[in-house]
Amino acid sequence: MKFLKCKEVSNKIKAKVAIIGAGPAGLTAAGVLLCDGIEVDVFDMLPEPGGLMIFGIPEFRIPKSGVREGVKELKEKGVNFYLNTRIEDSEKYDINFEEIVSKYDALLLATGAWEPRKMNIEGEDLSGVYHAAPYIVSYYLVKFGYKDSSILPRLGKSVAVIGGGLTAVDSALVALESGAKDVYLVYRRTRKEAPAGEKEISSLESKGVKVVERKVPVKFVGENEKLKYMITVDLTLGAPDHTGRPSPIPLPGTEKSFEVDSVIVAVGGKSTPPFKKNKLGIEVSEDGRVLVDQKKRTNKVGIFAAGDVESGPSLIGPAVKSGIDAALSIKEFLISRKWK
């Protein structure tokens, strides 16, 4: 995957830019900024750049070697990577957010959407109930030898994945790869409405995953703090909701127990800026997105945002486009030297 967006690096702009987050948005922005000779420092809390392209998405969809080659080129041309470095608005993390802001001419926030959206039902904190993104990231950290397998709880023989998007599909694949024999994809609408699309769902079925439509867990039941089974209800589909898809309506009296060893909840994520709400007056929406204008500028001069941290959970293509737009806007800002 090519992140560098030019053949030759020039010395046009003398400035130093920090990028927090080395996913597709941050890496693409780095590749645009570097072309004009801007000094680019990229910070990431993980041990390898790539974000979810390395630590979330399966090989058959995004080959890791392509991402690694693109990163290698950025390094060779001069981008500095600071890995295993978490930037947060708290002394307990590696670098404090305000410290970064004070040291650079401009800053790009590209930290993605890593906070899992919870179902907010009883028993969700039991051992045996996992949230997709953190579980999958741990899975790849172990798979690539960055962490010991003790960080990864065993899923057991039967696993229910809750959700119908690509994250749910990838969770089911991780469950299969981990040795689960019975894997269920439990989705509240029908497969026709599943955001992952029919091709991905059929492909899962061909690997043995059972697709369970119009069903949702309403409670996770445990014994000694460990999941024993979940209680589900059946759903019927009503009038379209704000997404344009039919709204799932619970059918009273259809509660049933569904026995599984573990559950992976894959019902979405929330943007994760590297600071608490209202830090330095940077505007953040109710659901955690960093608010930007068309040029990816936050309301704080010199601070920009790109990718899932400003859009909410999305896809690689839009994150790449957002990274390019933000980098072009940063260049414009640096040239006009409006830094205050």
Ligand SMILES: Cc1cc2nc3c(=O)[nH]c(=O)nc-3n(C[C@H](O)[C@H](O)[C@H](O)COP(=O)(O)OP(=O)(O)OC[C@H]3O[C@@H](n4cnc5c(N)ncnc54)[C@H](O)[C@@H]3O)c2cc1C
């Ligand atoms: C399991 C899963 C499967 C997916 N499958 C697909 C797919 O098949 N196709 C597709 O197009 N999209 C897919 N997506 C969505 C896609 O991965 C994202 O939309 C895209 O990666 C967003 O890019 P980004 O650069 O904004 O953020 P990310 O790729 O999330 O990168 C953010 C980076 O910021 C770092 N970071 C976060 N907080 C901090 C901090 N405080 N300090 C330092 N570093 C920090 C993270 O370590 C990470 O490397 C999937 C998502 C998931 C969760």
